Amino acid sequence: MRAIVYEEFSVLPQLRDIEPPSAPSSGVVIDVEATGVCRSDHHAWSGHDSTITLPHVPGHELVGRIASAGPQVTKFHTGQRVTVPFVCGCGRCRWCLSGNAQVCPDQTQPGFTHFGSWADQVVIHNADANLIAVPDDLPASAMVGLGCRFATAFHGLRVRANLHEGETVAVFGCGGVGLSAIMIARAIGARVVAVDVSDAALDRAREHGASHTVNATGQTPDELSAEVIAQFSDQSPDGVAVSVDALGREDTITAAIASLAPLGRHVQIGLLAAPPVVDVGRVIGLELSVLGSHGMAAAEYPEMLDLVVDGKLRPQDLVTNIIGIEDAPAAMEALGSNTGSGMTIIDLNR
Incomplete structure (x- = not known):
C-alpha cells in the first residue's frame, strides 16, 4: 500500500509502497478515505514526541471504512464508515470504564505509538472501545477534524x-x-x-x-x-x-x-x-x-457529532486545502512556517 514514511526526524518524508497491515484480534484495519495534516504531526516529525519509533508513518485524524476486523470486535462490521479519536484507550482500565479514555495509561495513538493514517490503510486497536460510526452522507471534510482538532x-x-x-x-x-x-x-x-x-x-x-x-x-x-x-x-x-x-x-x-x-x-x-x-x-x-485538553474519548462524541449532523457545527468550513497523498511531504514541511488559518486534508482517493 501507499504510505508517507520518514526515517529521520526533520528530514523530508517520502511516499513509499509498504506492506499492508493486518487486524489485531481486538482491532480493525481501516481503508482511509481522508486524513488531516495537523501541527501535532509536525511536532512528532521534528522529534518532540518520545513515543515515535523510526521509521514512521504520521497521521492521526481520519475517516474511512473498516476493511477487516479481528475476531474480538463485536460492535462494528466490515464496510462501516467510522472515525476515531487520536487517543485510543485500552477499554479495560478504570479511566476507560469511567469514560476518560483520553488519559488511559495504556493508550495507543495512530501516527504516534504506531503507523498512522497518511497511508491507504491504518490499524486501530481496541476497536469496540474507540471507533465512532459516522453517517455515510456527510462529506469527509466534515469528519476528518473530529479526530483531533474539534474533539480536543x-x-x-x-x-x-x-x-x-x-x-x-x-x-x-x-x-x-x-x-x-x-x-x-x-x-x-x-x-x-x-x-x-x-x-x-x-x-x-x-x-x-x-x-x-x-x-x-x-x-x-x-x-x-x-x-x-x-x-x-x-x-x-x-x-x-x-x-x-x-x-x-x-x-x-x-x-x-x-x-x-x-x-x-x-x-x-x-x-x-x-x-x-x-x-x-x-x-x-x-x-x-x-x-x-488531550483529545476526547469516544464516549463523549455523541453530543459533538449531533451538532455536526444538525449543521450547528460545520468542520468542513475550516478546510481550505485538499491535496493528494503525493503532496503530503511538502505539506508536512510547510507546517513549520505556516502562519495561515484553516485546515489541509489528504484525500486518499484523489
Missing part, C-alpha cells in the same frame, strides 16, 4: 472548562484548532474574542463566530491581555471567563492567563517544545484553573 477543542471547552451559554472566551491562535474552538464556543452560545498576528486569520475567525478580534503583532503579554479584557468591558470588566491557547507559545499562555477574570479557566491545547513559565501567583490569588 470540544473536550477542552465543554467538558474541562464547563463553558456555558453567555460566558466570554478568548482564543489565542486562529489556526485549525483555534477556529474549531471559536466555532464550538459560538455553538454553545458564548461570546468570543479571537487573537492572532494575521489579519487574514482574524477575518476567518469573524466568519466562524468571533464577535471581537485582536491583532497581537508587536504587543507584550501585558499589553495584549489588557486589549483582550477591553473587548468585553461592558460584560466582563475583570477579564474573560475562559481562555484557550491553541498555539503553544509561552508568551501567548502568559497573555491568556493574564486576561482571565477571578475564578477563570485556562484551557491549554497548543503543544510546546519545552515547559513554559506560568504566573502561579496569579493562578493562586485569583483561584484560576489551568486545564489540559
